[in-house]
Amino acid sequence: MDQNRDAHPPATRIGIVGYGNLGRGVEAAIAKNPDMAIAGIFTRRDPAQLQPLGASVPVHGMDSLLRHKGAIDVLVLCGGSKDDLPWQSPELAAHFNLVDSFDTHARIPGHFAAVDAAAQAGQTTALISAGWDPGLFSINRVVGEALLPDGATYTFWGKGLSQGHSDAVRRVPGVAGGVQYTIPVPEAVDKVRSGVRPELSTREKHRRECFVVLQDGADADAVRRAIVGMPHYFDQYDTTVQFISAEELARDHGAMPHGGFVIRSGNTSASSKQVIEYRLQLDSNPEFTASVLVAYARAVHRMHAAGQFGCKTVLDVAPALLSAKSAAELREQFL
Amino acid sequence: MDQNRDAHPPATRIGIVGYGNLGRGVEAAIAKNPDMAIAGIFTRRDPAQLQPLGASVPVHGMDSLLRHKGAIDVLVLCGGSKDDLPWQSPELAAHFNLVDSFDTHARIPGHFAAVDAAAQAGQTTALISAGWDPGLFSINRVVGEALLPDGATYTFWGKGLSQGHSDAVRRVPGVAGGVQYTIPVPEAVDKVRSGVRPELSTREKHRRECFVVLQDGADADAVRRAIVGMPHYFDQYDTTVQFISAEELARDHGAMPHGGFVIRSGNTSASSKQVIEYRLQLDSNPEFTASVLVAYARAVHRMHAAGQFGCKTVLDVAPALLSAKSAAELREQFL
Numbered sequence: 001m002d003q004n005r006d007a008h009p010p011a012t013r014i015g016i017v018g019y020g021n022l023g024r025g026v027e028a029a030i031a032k033n034p035d036m037a038i039a040g041i042f043t044r045r046d047p048a049q050l051q052p053l054g055a056s057v058p059v060h061g062m063d064s065l066l067r068h069k070g071a072i073d074v075l076v077l078c079g080g081s082k083d084d085l086p087w088q089s090p091e092l093a094a095h096f097n098l099v100d101s102f103d104t105h106a107r108i109p110g111h112f113a114a115v116d117a118a119a120q121a122g123q124t125t126a127l128i129s130a131g132w133d134p135g136l137f138s139i140n141r142v143v144g145e146a147l148l149p150d151g152a153t154y155t156f157w158g159k160g161l162s163q164g165h166s167d168a169v170r171r172v173p174g175v176a177g178g179v180q181y182t183i184p185v186p187e188a189v190d191k192v193r194s195g196v197r198p199e200l201s202t203r204e205k206h207r208r209e210c211f212v213v214l215q216d217g218a219d220a221d222a223v224r225r226a227i228v229g230m231p232h233y234f235d236q237y238d239t240t241v242q243f244i245s246a247e248e249l250a251r252d253h254g255a256m257p258h259g260g261f262v263i264r265s266g267n268t269s270a271s272s273k274q275v276i277e278y279r280l281q282l283d284s285n286p287e288f289t290a291s292v293l294v295a296y297a298r299a300v301h302r303m304h305a306a307g308q309f310g311c312k313t314v315l316d317v318a319p320a321l322l323s324a325k326s327a328a329e330l331r332e333q334f335l
Numbered sequence: 336m337d338q339n340r341d342a343h344p345p346a347t348r349i350g351i352v353g354y355g356n357l358g359r360g361v362e363a364a365i366a367k368n369p370d371m372a373i374a375g376i377f378t379r380r381d382p383a384q385l386q387p388l389g390a391s392v393p394v395h396g397m398d399s400l401l402r403h404k405g406a407i408d409v410l411v412l413c414g415g416s417k418d419d420l421p422w423q424s425p426e427l428a429a430h431f432n433l434v435d436s437f438d439t440h441a442r443i444p445g446h447f448a449a450v451d452a453a454a455q456a457g458q459t460t461a462l463i464s465a466g467w468d469p470g471l472f473s474i475n476r477v478v479g480e481a482l483l484p485d486g487a488t489y490t491f492w493g494k495g496l497s498q499g500h501s502d503a504v505r506r507v508p509g510v511a512g513g514v515q516y517t518i519p520v521p522e523a524v525d526k527v528r529s530g531v532r533p534e535l536s537t538r539e540k541h542r543r544e545c546f547v548v549l550q551d552g553a554d555a556d557a558v559r560r561a562i563v564g565m566p567h568y569f570d571q572y573d574t575t576v577q578f579i580s581a582e583e584l585a586r587d588h589g590a591m592p593h594g595g596f597v598i599r600s601g602n603t604s605a606s607s608k609q610v611i612e613y614r615l616q617l618d619s620n621p622e623f624t625a626s627v628l629v630a631y632a633r634a635v636h637r638m639h640a641a642g643q644f645g646c647k648t649v650l651d652v653a654p655a656l657l658s659a660k661s662a663a664e665l666r667e668q669f670l
Contacts, residue, residue: 028604032484108670109663134670136611139654141669146630146657147623149367193616268622269363279612281528287603288482295481315665319474320650322481328444330650334476335443335469 011037012301013071018078019043019050025290026076027053033294035324039072069095074297093118093126097304099297101131101289116311125304127312130296131289132280135314137262140278142315144264148274151266152197156184156205160258168233169210172226174218177246179253181209195265195273208239211253213246258285295322346372347636348406353413354378354385360625361411362388368629370659374407404430409632428453428461432639434632436466436624451646460639462647465631466624467615470649472597475613477650479599483609486601487532491519491540495593503568504545507561509553512581514588516544530600530608543574546588548581593620630657
C-alpha cells in the first residue's frame with residue numbers, strides 16, 4: 001500500500017448522499033483536498049432543484065445510486081442519525097465503502113453490528129460515527145485513559161449551538177423561534193485543568209443560554225418556566241432565557257459555532273500530575289464535521305484497498321491513513 | 336485478534352533496557368497497567384548496585400539480554416538518542432519487538448531505515464520515536480493538517496525544563512550549576528488560538544529563563560553575556576538569567592516539568608475558522624514519556640501478533656491498539 005501512496009494514485013472519488021448543511025460541508029471540504037474528487041451528489045429531492053456550491057458538480061436522484069457504483073470509491077452519508085442512517089448505512093454498506101456520522105451514543109453497538117454484517121458480506125469498508133463527538137473526542141478519551149490509567153476524563157461541550165436543545169426550545173408553546181447555546185462553566189474547566197480530578201455535577205459543568213422569539217401574545221414568564229423546567233433538557237442545568245426579536249435572531253444567531261474540550265488528568269506517581277487536553281473551537285460545526293468525514297473517507301479507501309473489510313470506527317484508523325502525504329513524507333516532515 | 340483481546344490474554348512482558356529517569360518511569364508506568372508485567376531491567380551498570388522501585392523486580396546485566404528472549408514480549412529502550420539508540424535499536428530489533436524514544440528529528444528517516452531492515456529480517460515489530468514530541472505532538476500535526484488542509488500548524492513548548500539547554504548553560508565557564516526553562520509567549524499563543532494564522536519569529540514564540548549557580552569568584556556579567564549570546568541555543572531568543580544559590584537550585588528546580596501545545600487553525604470556508612488544540616501540562620516529563628512508551632509497547636505486542644513486522648512509528652498505530660480494553664468495550668464506553 002505504501003508504494004501506491006508514494007506513486008500518487010488517482011483521486012478518491014466521493015459520492016455525497018444527502019445535501020443539507022453537512023452535505024454542503026462535504027462538498028466544500030473535497031474542494032480543499034486535491035487528492036479527492038466528487039463523483040456526484042445523490043438526493044431524495046428533485047435533482048434539478050438542488051444548487052451545489054460547484055456549478056459543474058453532478059446531482060442525481062438517490063434511486064440512481066447503484067448505477068454509479070463503478071464511479072464511486074467511498075460514499076459520505078450526510079443524513080440524520082434518527083431517521084436516515086439506521087437503515088441507510090447497512091443498506092448501502094452492502095454495495096459501497098462508506099463513512100457516516102451516526103451519533104446516537106447508546107445505539108452505536110447495534111448500528112455497528114448491522115453495518116458490519118452488510119460490509120462483511122459485501123466486502124466493503126464502512127466507517128461509522130465519524131465526526132468530532134463521537135469521533136475525535138472519542139479518540140482522545142481512549143488514548144487519554146491508555147496513557148494515564150490512574151486518572152479521570154472530562155468532556156465539556158461548547159460554547160456552541162445545540163441542535164437538539166434548540167429544537168426542544170422551539171417546541172415550547174408560545175415560541176416562534178429560538179436557539180440554545182451550551183456553555184462550559186469556566187470554574188469547572190479550571191479545576192479540571194489543575195489536575196485535582198474534581199467530582200462535578202451536571203449543573204457544575206455546563207450552563208445553558210436560550211435566545212427566544214415569542215409568538216404574538218405569548219406569556220413570556222410561562223415560556224421561560226416551561227423551558228428552564230423541561231425534564232432532561234434543562235431541569236438539571238442553570239438556564240437563562242433571553243427574549244429577542246425575529247430580526248435579532250436572524251442577524252445574530254444564524255451561525256453554527258461549537259466545540260469543547262476533552263481533558264484527561266492523571267498521576268504517573270504520587271507527586272506527578274499530568275494533564276492532557278484536546279480542544280476544538282469551531283466557527284461552523286457542520287463544515288468541521290464534514291472535514292472530518294472527508295479525511296476518514298480517504299482512510300476508508302486505503303483500508304479497503306488493503307483488504308480490511310467490515311465495519312470500522314475512528315478507533316481503528318492509524319493517523320497516517322488520514323493524510324494525503326506518503327508515510328515517508330510524514331516521517332520526515334511531522335515526527 | 337479481537338477474540339484474543341476479549342479473552343484477556345496473559346500480561347505483556349516488558350524488558351526495560353537502561354535505568355535512568357526514563358527507565359524508572361517505565362517501571363512506575365507498568366505498575367499502573369494490570370495487563371503489563373516487568374520481565375526484567377537490563378543495565379550496563381553492575382546489576383547488584385541498582386535499586387528498582389519494586390523490590391522484587393529482577394535486574395540483569397545487558398550482556399544477558401539475549402538469554403531472556405523467550406520471557407520478553409517487548410523491550411522498552413530507555414537510553415539516549417545521541418549515544419545509545421542509533422546502534423541499540425537496530426541491533427536489538429533483530430531479536431526483539433521494541434519501542435524507543437529516538438528524538439533527533441533530522442535523523443529519524445535514517446534511524447527508521449536501519450531499524451526497519453533489522454526488524455524485517457528478524458520478523459519483529461519495532462516502533463521508534465515514541466513519546467510526546469516526537470510522538471503525540473507528531474500525531475496532532477499530521478491529523479491537524481489532514482482535517483484542515485487550508486491552515487497552519489504551530490507548536491509551542493513549555494513551560495518546561497529543557498535538558499539540552501540546561502546542559503548548554505552548565506558548560507559555560509564560571510557556571511557551577513543551573514537549569515533552563517522554555518516558556519511560550521502568551522501573546523503569541525493567544526494570537527494563534529484566535530485563528531488568524533500569524534507569522535511568528537522564533538523570538539516571538541518562546542522566551543528562555545535560566546537559573547544559574549556561579550562558581551566561586553566567577554564574573555556574573557560575563558556568564559550572563561556568554562549565555563544570552565550563545566549561538567543557536569539562546570541568541571535568537573529573549574533570555575533572562577537569574578543567579579541563585581546551590582541550595583535554591585536543589586530546593587526549587589529539581590523537578591522536570593514540561594509540556595506544550597500543538598495548534599492547527601484553518602478555514603473550511605471563507606467565513607469559517609476552525610481551531611484544534613492539543614495541550615500537555617506535565618509535572619514530570621520522563622514519567623509521562625515513559626507512560627507513552629508503555630502504551631505503545633502494548634500496541635507493538637498486538638501488531639507483532641497480527642504479523643505486522645518491520646519499523647513503525649506512532650503514525651502507524653490505530654488508537655484502539657493502545658488501550659487494554661477490547662474493541663467492543665471501547666465502542667460501548669468511549670464513542
